[in-house]
Amino acid sequence: MKVTGTAHKVGDHIDTDAIIPARFLVTTDAKELGRNCMEGLEAGWVKRIKENDVMIGGVNFGCGSSREHAPISILGAGIPVVLAHSFARIFYRNGFNMGLVLLEIGDDIDKFSDTDEIEVDTASGLIKNLTTGATVQAAPVPPFMQEILNAGGLVEYAKRKLA
């Protein structure tokens, strides 16, 4: 799948309280959570987003609580891909389980600025900055995790195991 959209840069150590504050955790509905995405960073942040835009995180994106509502709210806001220097452990696993594409690219994250137009090939991990011409190849998903992806995500993987 190829995703083309505008980059939105959010900085280092973006915690899950910034992504979706606890007061919004009274629902499991993706659209509802999406309406309040990044409300803990800046009131009304999500208004800038159009479908298929890309979030650009820094170091340790998604640190803090285990709330799966965080990747769900990002997806619910219309953002299918997050690029970051690095991801916090629980968030990475959650994003993966929810089908949010997370690409960890280390210092190459500096090749992407706010409002750049970006194209991401989610299958190959090739990221193009259409504004500057820079390209970055993200590391492939580890084999075991690829197996879960191939099954169609953790829910489908578990369904097969239970059958």
Place this chain on the structure above:
Amino acid sequence: MGQTLAEKILQNHTDQEVTGAGQIVQCRVDMVLANDITAPLAIKSFKAMGAKKVFDQDKVSLVCDHFTPNKDIDSAEQVKVVREFAEEMGVTHYYECGEVGVEHALLPEKGIVGPGDIVVGADSHTCTYGGLGAFATGMGSTDIGAAMALGETWFKVPPTIRVNFIGTPGQYVGAKDFVLKQIGILGVSGALYKALEYGGEVVDNMSLEGRMTIANMAIEAGGKVGLFPADQKALDYSHNAGFSGGELMVADEDAVYERVLDIDVTGMAPQVACPHLPENVKPVDETAGLRIHQAVIGSCTNGRIEDMRLAAEVLKGRKVDPKVRCIILPATPSIWKACMKEGLMEVFMDAGCIVGPPTCGPCLGGHMGILAGGERAITTTNRNFKGRMGSLESEVFLSNPAVAAASAVAGEITNPAKL
């Protein structure tokens, strides 16, 4: 080649040979946990997986502690979902109403988790049970839904950072200060994807409550687990609580560590983490004098009886500044009762504190202590992210219970030794 504690516990729960960091292993789990915020999503995933029953009715814990007593209609609806699921599945360890406590204080107290266990929970502070010698870690709801159905999950074997606490601590300096100091040194991503393993003479002499305070904040350095040895003390504590099983377990002397960090606690001052990251740690005197509007003493980090005693020691015979809300939340019903029996409640009420029920409430900006714009709190909880306890324009400082109590009295951040 020797094994770390993390490797040993993982090995005991898998048929694969654990060979070292980076390997993916499929492990059986001893306890699967979720709360009133995370369980509804886990239940949704569990049902989407086509699961009809939980893998073991005695190995699932559902604790409604975050927004309870239910703060609004939506949170009441969520608790209802959890309650009905628990009934439908015949879950043994379902806690609500008068039995509920903050999950990570409640489960060890009830002997539901113990040394050598693998515990996975849809709550990032599940790592608390590392204080008992359990490999315990937080995950998201769908991973927990799968674990409730399958009784197993996958782990990437983590590399380990060994932290040794050495020396002799002074008055009003304890577990919370040690772990804040460590987070200050490592940074909030210093243990990302890694295990923290604790040792040293200070740990040998430390209570299980103190160990759980330290393990609780492993996640604040990015850690997967914060592991203490399963020594006789840990076994005695857990067996007294009703836990059966567990055995003495320490890391091998030739275990391979990614890094060894020695922290000398001699002469250490009480530590305070300043906004808006737990790594912004300073000795209390460098923050002294900052006006506060709220103090919170409680949570899965510092809501245990030792913490209550420490707060009472500082508050006894003193009055909380009339402009400060000093909110005290004993973390479980039995801690609450112990506070009454020991006369701590009288101390708190005489001092002008607000004593509430066991709940996570204010720690995550849920309810029962929300900050307005421009307000500042000192709290014994675990996170000081921007807006964590309310308004994006509020500030949260993290400390031990003695510092929080002393600051409530003075109306400004205060070193209890100088009160």
